[in-house]
Amino acid sequence: MDAGRKRELEAKVYSGERLTREDGVALYESDDLTWLGRLAHHVRTEKNGDRVMFNVNRHLNLTNVCSASCAYCSFQRKPGEKDAYTMRVHEAVAKAKEMEGEQLTELHIVNGLHPTLPWRYYPKVLRELKAALPDVSLKCFTATEIQWFEKISGLGASEILDELIDAGLASLTGGGAEIFDWEVRQHIVDHATHWEDWSRIHRLAHEKGLKTPATMLYGHIEEPKHRVDHVLRLRELQDETGGFAVFIPLRYQHDFVDSADGKIRNRLQARTTMASPAESLKTFAVSRLLFDNVPHVKCFWVMHGLSLAQLSLNFGVDDLDGSVVEYKITHDADSYGTPTTMHREDLLTLIGDAGFVPVERNTKYEVVREFPGPVSLAERRAVPQQVIA
Ligand code: SF4
Numbered sequence: 001m002d003a004g005r006k007r008e009l010e011a012k013v014y015s016g017e018r019l020t021r022e023d024g025v026a027l028y029e030s031d032d033l034t035w036l037g038r039l040a041h042h043v044r045t046e047k048n049g050d051r052v053m054f055n056v057n058r059h060l061n062l063t064n065v066c067s068a069s070c071a072y073c074s075f076q077r078k079p080g081e082k083d084a085y086t087m088r089v090h091e092a093v094a095k096a097k098e099m100e101g102e103q104l105t106e107l108h109i110v111n112g113l114h115p116t117l118p119w120r121y122y123p124k125v126l127r128e129l130k131a132a133l134p135d136v137s138l139k140c141f142t143a144t145e146i147q148w149f150e151k152i153s154g155l156g157a158s159e160i161l162d163e164l165i166d167a168g169l170a171s172l173t174g175g176g177a178e179i180f181d182w183e184v185r186q187h188i189v190d191h192a193t194h195w196e197d198w199s200r201i202h203r204l205a206h207e208k209g210l211k212t213p214a215t216m217l218y219g220h221i222e223e224p225k226h227r228v229d230h231v232l233r234l235r236e237l238q239d240e241t242g243g244f245a246v247f248i249p250l251r252y253q254h255d256f257v258d259s260a261d262g263k264i265r266n267r268l269q270a271r272t273t274m275a276s277p278a279e280s281l282k283t284f285a286v287s288r289l290l291f292d293n294v295p296h297v298k299c300f301w302v303m304h305g306l307s308l309a310q311l312s313l314n315f316g317v318d319d320l321d322g323s324v325v326e327y328k329i330t331h332d333a334d335s336y337g338t339p340t341t342m343h344r345e346d347l348l349t350l351i352g353d354a355g356f357v358p359v360e361r362n363t364k365y366e367v368v369r370e371f372p373g374p375v376s377l378a379e380r381r382a383v384p385q386q387v388i389a
Contacts, residue, residue: 028224040285040316057322066112119153130168144176174213206243219275288316
Protein backbone atom coordinates (compact mmCIF):
# COMPACT_ATOMS: atom_id res chain seq x y z
CA MET A 1 0.00 0.00 0.00
CA ASP A 2 1.46 3.38 -0.90
CA ALA A 3 1.94 6.14 1.67
CA GLY A 4 -0.92 8.23 0.26
CA ARG A 5 -3.47 5.44 0.66
CA LYS A 6 -2.19 4.77 4.17
CA ARG A 7 -2.67 8.42 5.11
CA GLU A 8 -6.17 8.37 3.60
CA LEU A 9 -7.16 5.32 5.68
CA GLU A 10 -5.60 6.77 8.84
CA ALA A 11 -7.54 10.00 8.35
CA LYS A 12 -10.79 8.06 7.99
CA VAL A 13 -10.14 6.00 11.13
CA TYR A 14 -9.11 8.96 13.28
CA SER A 15 -12.11 11.03 12.14
CA GLY A 16 -14.52 8.13 12.72
CA GLU A 17 -15.56 7.91 9.05
CA ARG A 18 -17.04 4.54 8.06
CA LEU A 19 -14.68 2.34 6.03
CA THR A 20 -15.79 0.87 2.70
CA ARG A 21 -15.45 -2.59 1.19
CA GLU A 22 -12.42 -1.38 -0.81
CA ASP A 23 -10.87 0.02 2.37
CA GLY A 24 -11.30 -3.34 4.09
CA VAL A 25 -9.62 -5.25 1.26
CA ALA A 26 -6.79 -2.69 1.19
CA LEU A 27 -6.24 -3.12 4.95
CA TYR A 28 -5.92 -6.89 4.51
CA GLU A 29 -3.36 -6.30 1.75
CA SER A 30 -1.12 -4.34 4.11
CA ASP A 31 1.81 -6.20 5.67
CA ASP A 32 2.34 -3.45 8.23
CA LEU A 33 0.98 -5.26 11.26
CA THR A 34 2.14 -2.60 13.72
CA TRP A 35 0.27 0.07 11.78
CA LEU A 36 -2.91 -2.03 11.62
CA GLY A 37 -2.65 -2.72 15.35
CA ARG A 38 -2.23 0.98 16.10
CA LEU A 39 -5.35 1.91 14.13
CA ALA A 40 -7.43 -0.90 15.66
CA HIS A 41 -6.16 -0.06 19.14
CA HIS A 42 -7.27 3.54 18.66
CA VAL A 43 -10.82 2.41 17.85
CA ARG A 44 -10.87 -0.16 20.63
CA THR A 45 -9.65 2.43 23.15
CA GLU A 46 -12.26 4.98 22.00
CA LYS A 47 -15.00 2.39 22.55
CA ASN A 48 -13.77 0.49 25.59
CA GLY A 49 -10.83 2.31 27.16
CA ASP A 50 -8.27 -0.04 28.66
CA ARG A 51 -10.88 -2.50 29.92
CA VAL A 52 -10.97 -6.16 28.92
CA MET A 53 -14.17 -8.04 29.60
CA PHE A 54 -14.42 -11.73 30.43
CA ASN A 55 -17.07 -14.02 31.83
CA VAL A 56 -17.20 -17.13 33.94
CA ASN A 57 -18.87 -19.67 31.73
CA ARG A 58 -18.98 -23.34 30.83
CA HIS A 59 -19.81 -25.08 27.57
CA LEU A 60 -22.31 -27.92 27.36
CA ASN A 61 -23.08 -29.96 24.23
CA LEU A 62 -26.28 -31.98 24.65
CA THR A 63 -25.56 -34.22 21.67
CA ASN A 64 -22.82 -34.68 19.08
CA VAL A 65 -25.14 -36.57 16.72
CA CYS A 66 -25.72 -34.46 13.63
CA SER A 67 -27.62 -34.86 10.39
CA ALA A 68 -25.20 -32.55 8.58
CA SER A 69 -21.57 -33.14 7.62
CA CYS A 70 -19.93 -29.72 7.41
CA ALA A 71 -16.49 -30.06 5.86
CA TYR A 72 -14.58 -28.36 8.71
CA CYS A 73 -16.39 -30.10 11.58
CA SER A 74 -14.65 -32.72 13.72
CA PHE A 75 -17.37 -32.69 16.39
CA GLN A 76 -20.28 -34.36 14.62
CA ARG A 77 -20.96 -38.09 14.83
CA LYS A 78 -23.51 -40.20 13.01
CA PRO A 79 -26.04 -42.36 14.91
CA GLY A 80 -24.39 -45.60 15.99
CA GLU A 81 -20.82 -44.29 15.87
CA LYS A 82 -18.80 -45.46 18.84
CA ASP A 83 -18.52 -42.14 20.65
CA ALA A 84 -21.86 -40.67 19.55
CA TYR A 85 -23.81 -39.47 22.59
CA THR A 86 -27.05 -37.73 23.53
CA MET A 87 -27.80 -36.55 27.06
CA ARG A 88 -31.12 -37.25 28.70
CA VAL A 89 -32.64 -34.20 30.36
CA HIS A 90 -31.58 -35.25 33.86
CA GLU A 91 -28.05 -36.03 32.60
CA ALA A 92 -27.74 -32.53 31.14
CA VAL A 93 -28.86 -31.03 34.45
CA ALA A 94 -26.44 -33.23 36.42
CA LYS A 95 -23.57 -32.25 34.11
CA ALA A 96 -24.45 -28.55 34.47
CA LYS A 97 -24.60 -28.87 38.27
CA GLU A 98 -21.09 -30.36 38.20
CA MET A 99 -19.94 -27.18 36.41
CA GLU A 100 -21.67 -24.79 38.77
CA GLY A 101 -18.70 -23.79 41.01
CA GLU A 102 -16.75 -20.53 40.88
CA GLN A 103 -19.87 -18.34 40.66
CA LEU A 104 -20.71 -19.45 37.16
CA THR A 105 -22.77 -16.84 35.28
CA GLU A 106 -23.36 -18.48 31.89
CA LEU A 107 -23.90 -21.86 30.24
CA HIS A 108 -23.11 -21.91 26.51
CA ILE A 109 -25.01 -24.72 24.79
CA VAL A 110 -24.65 -25.79 21.14
CA ASN A 111 -25.40 -29.18 19.65
CA GLY A 112 -25.54 -31.35 16.57
CA LEU A 113 -28.74 -31.40 14.49
CA HIS A 114 -30.06 -34.63 15.97
CA PRO A 115 -32.21 -36.56 13.47
CA THR A 116 -34.77 -38.01 15.91
CA LEU A 117 -34.81 -35.95 19.13
CA PRO A 118 -38.22 -34.20 19.31
CA TRP A 119 -38.51 -30.41 19.51
CA ARG A 120 -40.09 -30.66 23.00
CA TYR A 121 -36.76 -31.93 24.36
CA TYR A 122 -35.06 -28.54 23.94
CA PRO A 123 -37.39 -26.23 25.92
CA LYS A 124 -37.67 -28.99 28.54
CA VAL A 125 -33.87 -29.04 28.99
CA LEU A 126 -33.83 -25.25 29.31
CA ARG A 127 -36.65 -25.21 31.88
CA GLU A 128 -34.95 -27.84 34.01
CA LEU A 129 -31.54 -26.18 33.75
CA LYS A 130 -33.09 -22.86 34.78
CA ALA A 131 -34.83 -24.50 37.74
CA ALA A 132 -31.56 -26.13 38.85
CA LEU A 133 -29.33 -23.09 38.18
CA PRO A 134 -31.57 -20.02 38.49
CA ASP A 135 -28.69 -17.51 38.57
CA VAL A 136 -26.99 -18.83 35.43
CA SER A 137 -27.80 -17.30 32.01
CA LEU A 138 -28.52 -19.75 29.24
CA LYS A 139 -26.84 -18.80 25.96
CA CYS A 140 -28.02 -21.54 23.67
CA PHE A 141 -28.37 -22.70 20.07
CA THR A 142 -27.04 -21.41 16.78
CA ALA A 143 -29.35 -19.97 14.13
CA THR A 144 -28.79 -23.30 12.34
CA GLU A 145 -30.31 -25.15 15.30
CA ILE A 146 -33.28 -22.76 15.40
CA GLN A 147 -33.94 -23.45 11.72
CA TRP A 148 -33.60 -27.18 12.45
CA PHE A 149 -36.24 -26.79 15.21
CA GLU A 150 -38.52 -25.19 12.58
CA LYS A 151 -38.10 -28.30 10.46
CA ILE A 152 -38.72 -30.85 13.22
CA SER A 153 -41.56 -28.95 14.94
CA GLY A 154 -43.46 -27.40 12.02
CA LEU A 155 -43.43 -24.11 13.99
CA GLY A 156 -41.97 -20.80 12.84
CA ALA A 157 -38.82 -19.32 14.34
CA SER A 158 -40.87 -16.63 16.12
CA GLU A 159 -42.92 -19.20 18.09
CA ILE A 160 -39.80 -21.26 18.73
CA LEU A 161 -37.91 -18.29 20.14
CA ASP A 162 -40.93 -17.28 22.27
CA GLU A 163 -41.06 -20.74 23.82
CA LEU A 164 -37.30 -20.90 24.38
CA ILE A 165 -37.26 -17.42 25.95
CA ASP A 166 -40.14 -18.47 28.20
CA ALA A 167 -38.07 -21.54 29.17
CA GLY A 168 -35.07 -19.38 30.12
CA LEU A 169 -33.13 -18.56 26.93
CA ALA A 170 -31.05 -15.39 27.48
CA SER A 171 -29.20 -15.27 24.15
CA LEU A 172 -28.58 -17.23 20.99
CA THR A 173 -24.99 -18.19 20.22
CA GLY A 174 -23.26 -16.70 17.17
CA GLY A 175 -22.44 -19.95 15.36
CA GLY A 176 -23.60 -21.22 11.99
CA ALA A 177 -22.29 -18.04 10.34
CA GLU A 178 -18.96 -19.42 9.06
CA ILE A 179 -18.45 -17.35 5.85
CA PHE A 180 -21.65 -16.07 4.25
CA ASP A 181 -20.35 -15.67 0.67
CA TRP A 182 -21.82 -18.56 -1.33
CA GLU A 183 -18.66 -18.98 -3.42
CA VAL A 184 -16.97 -20.27 -0.24
CA ARG A 185 -19.95 -21.42 1.78
CA GLN A 186 -21.08 -24.10 -0.63
CA HIS A 187 -17.75 -25.92 -0.09
CA ILE A 188 -17.69 -25.84 3.71
CA VAL A 189 -21.28 -25.91 5.01
CA ASP A 190 -23.65 -28.88 4.78
CA HIS A 191 -26.65 -27.57 6.70
CA ALA A 192 -29.48 -25.46 5.24
CA THR A 193 -28.89 -22.18 7.09
CA HIS A 194 -27.30 -19.57 4.86
CA TRP A 195 -27.22 -15.77 5.10
CA GLU A 196 -30.94 -15.30 4.43
CA ASP A 197 -32.05 -17.58 7.27
CA TRP A 198 -29.16 -16.78 9.63
CA SER A 199 -29.96 -13.06 9.38
CA ARG A 200 -33.74 -13.70 9.57
CA ILE A 201 -33.35 -15.60 12.85
CA HIS A 202 -30.95 -13.11 14.49
CA ARG A 203 -33.18 -10.21 13.37
CA LEU A 204 -36.14 -11.94 15.04
CA ALA A 205 -34.12 -12.53 18.21
CA HIS A 206 -33.15 -8.85 18.28
CA GLU A 207 -36.80 -7.83 17.80
CA LYS A 208 -37.65 -9.93 20.86
CA GLY A 209 -35.08 -8.05 22.93
CA LEU A 210 -32.19 -10.52 22.87
CA LYS A 211 -28.61 -9.38 22.32
CA THR A 212 -26.69 -11.93 20.28
CA PRO A 213 -23.10 -12.52 19.18
CA ALA A 214 -21.98 -12.84 15.54
CA THR A 215 -19.09 -15.06 14.46
CA MET A 216 -16.90 -15.63 11.40
CA LEU A 217 -14.86 -18.77 10.71
CA TYR A 218 -11.66 -17.68 8.96
CA GLY A 219 -8.35 -19.16 7.87
CA HIS A 220 -9.57 -21.96 5.60
CA ILE A 221 -10.40 -21.58 1.88
CA GLU A 222 -11.79 -18.06 2.05
CA GLU A 223 -9.94 -14.95 0.85
CA PRO A 224 -9.76 -11.56 2.59
CA LYS A 225 -12.52 -10.20 0.30
CA HIS A 226 -14.88 -12.85 1.74
CA ARG A 227 -14.05 -11.79 5.31
CA VAL A 228 -14.77 -8.17 4.39
CA ASP A 229 -18.06 -9.15 2.75
CA HIS A 230 -19.02 -11.17 5.84
CA VAL A 231 -18.43 -8.23 8.19
CA LEU A 232 -20.23 -5.74 5.94
CA ARG A 233 -23.37 -7.92 5.77
CA LEU A 234 -23.39 -8.06 9.57
CA ARG A 235 -22.65 -4.33 9.84
CA GLU A 236 -25.69 -3.58 7.68
CA LEU A 237 -27.90 -5.81 9.83
CA GLN A 238 -26.49 -4.14 12.94
CA ASP A 239 -27.46 -0.72 11.49
CA GLU A 240 -31.01 -2.05 11.29
CA THR A 241 -31.35 -3.86 14.64
CA GLY A 242 -28.48 -2.84 16.95
CA GLY A 243 -28.76 -6.31 18.46
CA PHE A 244 -25.21 -7.65 18.09
CA ALA A 245 -23.23 -7.25 21.31
CA VAL A 246 -19.97 -8.68 20.02
CA PHE A 247 -18.15 -9.93 16.93
CA ILE A 248 -16.06 -13.09 17.28
CA PRO A 249 -13.55 -14.13 14.58
CA LEU A 250 -13.04 -17.89 15.05
CA ARG A 251 -9.89 -19.47 13.68
CA TYR A 252 -10.49 -22.59 11.59
CA GLN A 253 -8.77 -25.60 13.23
CA HIS A 254 -7.16 -28.59 11.58
CA ASP A 255 -8.23 -32.02 12.77
CA PHE A 256 -6.09 -34.78 14.22
CA VAL A 257 -6.35 -38.55 13.92
CA ASP A 258 -9.03 -39.59 16.40
CA SER A 259 -7.53 -42.26 18.64
CA ALA A 260 -10.98 -43.87 19.09
CA ASP A 261 -11.45 -44.78 15.44
CA GLY A 262 -8.37 -43.60 13.50
CA LYS A 263 -10.47 -41.14 11.47
CA ILE A 264 -9.83 -37.56 10.41
CA ARG A 265 -13.30 -36.05 9.99
CA ASN A 266 -12.27 -32.65 8.66
CA ARG A 267 -12.48 -32.71 4.85
CA LEU A 268 -10.88 -29.28 4.33
CA GLN A 269 -7.55 -30.39 5.71
CA ALA A 270 -5.95 -31.41 2.43
CA ARG A 271 -6.99 -28.12 0.80
CA THR A 272 -5.89 -25.54 3.30
CA THR A 273 -3.70 -24.41 6.17
CA MET A 274 -4.72 -22.71 9.41
CA ALA A 275 -4.32 -18.94 9.72
CA SER A 276 -0.92 -17.92 11.09
CA PRO A 277 -0.82 -15.82 14.28
CA ALA A 278 -0.04 -12.72 12.16
CA GLU A 279 -3.07 -13.40 9.95
CA SER A 280 -5.21 -13.77 13.06
CA LEU A 281 -4.03 -10.44 14.47
CA LYS A 282 -4.72 -8.81 11.11
CA THR A 283 -8.22 -10.31 11.09
CA PHE A 284 -8.96 -8.97 14.57
CA ALA A 285 -7.66 -5.52 13.62
CA VAL A 286 -9.50 -5.21 10.29
CA SER A 287 -12.71 -6.54 11.85
CA ARG A 288 -12.48 -3.90 14.61
CA LEU A 289 -11.88 -1.17 12.03
CA LEU A 290 -14.75 -2.18 9.73
CA PHE A 291 -17.31 -3.05 12.41
CA ASP A 292 -17.84 0.50 13.68
CA ASN A 293 -21.28 -0.22 15.13
CA VAL A 294 -20.63 -3.28 17.30
CA PRO A 295 -19.34 -2.51 20.80
CA HIS A 296 -17.03 -5.48 21.39
CA VAL A 297 -14.61 -7.78 19.53
CA LYS A 298 -13.80 -11.06 21.22
CA CYS A 299 -10.83 -13.41 21.09
CA PHE A 300 -11.95 -16.93 21.96
CA TRP A 301 -8.63 -17.93 23.53
CA VAL A 302 -9.38 -21.64 23.19
CA MET A 303 -8.95 -21.33 19.43
CA HIS A 304 -5.97 -18.99 19.46
CA GLY A 305 -3.86 -19.93 22.47
CA LEU A 306 -3.03 -17.66 25.39
CA SER A 307 -0.06 -15.77 23.87
CA LEU A 308 -2.08 -14.69 20.87
CA ALA A 309 -5.04 -13.85 23.11
CA GLN A 310 -2.83 -11.42 25.06
CA LEU A 311 -1.44 -9.89 21.86
CA SER A 312 -4.93 -9.56 20.36
CA LEU A 313 -5.76 -7.02 23.10
CA ASN A 314 -3.51 -4.61 21.18
CA PHE A 315 -5.25 -5.42 17.89
CA GLY A 316 -8.81 -4.35 18.60
CA VAL A 317 -9.95 -7.08 21.00
CA ASP A 318 -11.56 -6.11 24.33
CA ASP A 319 -13.30 -9.35 25.34
CA LEU A 320 -11.86 -12.75 26.21
CA ASP A 321 -14.34 -15.62 26.42
CA GLY A 322 -14.48 -17.00 29.37
CA SER A 323 -13.27 -19.49 31.97
CA VAL A 324 -14.12 -22.50 29.81
CA VAL A 325 -13.39 -25.93 31.24
CA GLU A 326 -14.53 -28.12 28.41
CA TYR A 327 -14.97 -27.00 24.82
CA LYS A 328 -15.60 -30.06 22.72
CA ILE A 329 -16.06 -28.56 19.27
CA THR A 330 -12.53 -27.23 19.17
CA HIS A 331 -10.86 -29.59 21.57
CA ASP A 332 -12.03 -32.52 19.47
CA ALA A 333 -9.86 -30.96 16.76
CA ASP A 334 -7.16 -29.45 18.91
CA SER A 335 -3.66 -30.74 19.43
CA TYR A 336 -2.10 -27.28 19.75
CA GLY A 337 -1.59 -27.19 23.49
CA THR A 338 -4.26 -24.72 24.60
CA PRO A 339 -5.23 -25.44 28.20
CA THR A 340 -8.64 -26.97 28.83
CA THR A 341 -9.13 -25.02 32.04
CA MET A 342 -8.93 -21.31 32.86
CA HIS A 343 -10.27 -20.02 36.14
CA ARG A 344 -11.19 -16.46 37.09
CA GLU A 345 -7.76 -15.92 38.67
CA ASP A 346 -6.00 -17.13 35.51
CA LEU A 347 -7.95 -14.64 33.39
CA LEU A 348 -7.19 -11.80 35.80
CA THR A 349 -3.47 -12.61 35.50
CA LEU A 350 -3.65 -12.96 31.72
CA ILE A 351 -5.39 -9.59 31.27
CA GLY A 352 -3.43 -7.68 33.92
CA ASP A 353 -0.12 -9.02 32.66
CA ALA A 354 -0.94 -7.61 29.20
CA GLY A 355 -1.49 -4.17 30.76
CA PHE A 356 -5.29 -4.00 30.77
CA VAL A 357 -8.01 -3.73 33.42
CA PRO A 358 -10.11 -6.90 33.85
CA VAL A 359 -13.89 -6.51 34.06
CA GLU A 360 -16.14 -9.50 34.64
CA ARG A 361 -19.34 -9.31 32.59
CA ASN A 362 -22.53 -11.33 32.24
CA THR A 363 -24.19 -12.63 29.06
CA LYS A 364 -25.76 -9.20 28.36
CA TYR A 365 -22.38 -7.47 28.73
CA GLU A 366 -23.45 -5.87 31.99
CA VAL A 367 -20.63 -5.42 34.49
CA VAL A 368 -20.61 -8.06 37.25
CA ARG A 369 -17.38 -6.94 38.93
CA GLU A 370 -14.50 -4.58 38.21
CA PHE A 371 -10.99 -5.59 39.25
CA PRO A 372 -7.89 -3.48 39.91
CA GLY A 373 -5.75 -2.66 36.87
CA PRO A 374 -2.27 -4.03 36.30
CA VAL A 375 0.42 -3.41 38.87
CA SER A 376 3.29 -1.19 37.76
CA LEU A 377 5.99 -2.65 35.57
CA ALA A 378 8.50 -2.27 38.41
CA GLU A 379 6.28 -4.29 40.75
CA ARG A 380 5.67 -6.91 38.09
CA ARG A 381 9.40 -7.32 37.55
CA ALA A 382 9.87 -7.78 41.31
CA VAL A 383 7.48 -10.73 41.36
CA PRO A 384 7.96 -13.78 39.12
CA GLN A 385 5.07 -13.93 36.64
CA GLN A 386 2.71 -16.84 36.86
CA VAL A 387 2.98 -19.18 33.89
CA ILE A 388 -0.35 -20.64 32.82
CA ALA A 389 0.19 -24.15 31.51
S1 SF4 B 1 -20.87 -27.65 12.27
FE1 SF4 B 1 -22.76 -28.07 13.40
S2 SF4 B 1 -24.26 -28.51 11.76
FE2 SF4 B 1 -22.23 -28.71 10.80
S3 SF4 B 1 -21.72 -30.91 11.03
FE3 SF4 B 1 -20.83 -29.85 12.81
S4 SF4 B 1 -22.37 -30.06 14.42
FE4 SF4 B 1 -23.40 -30.49 12.46
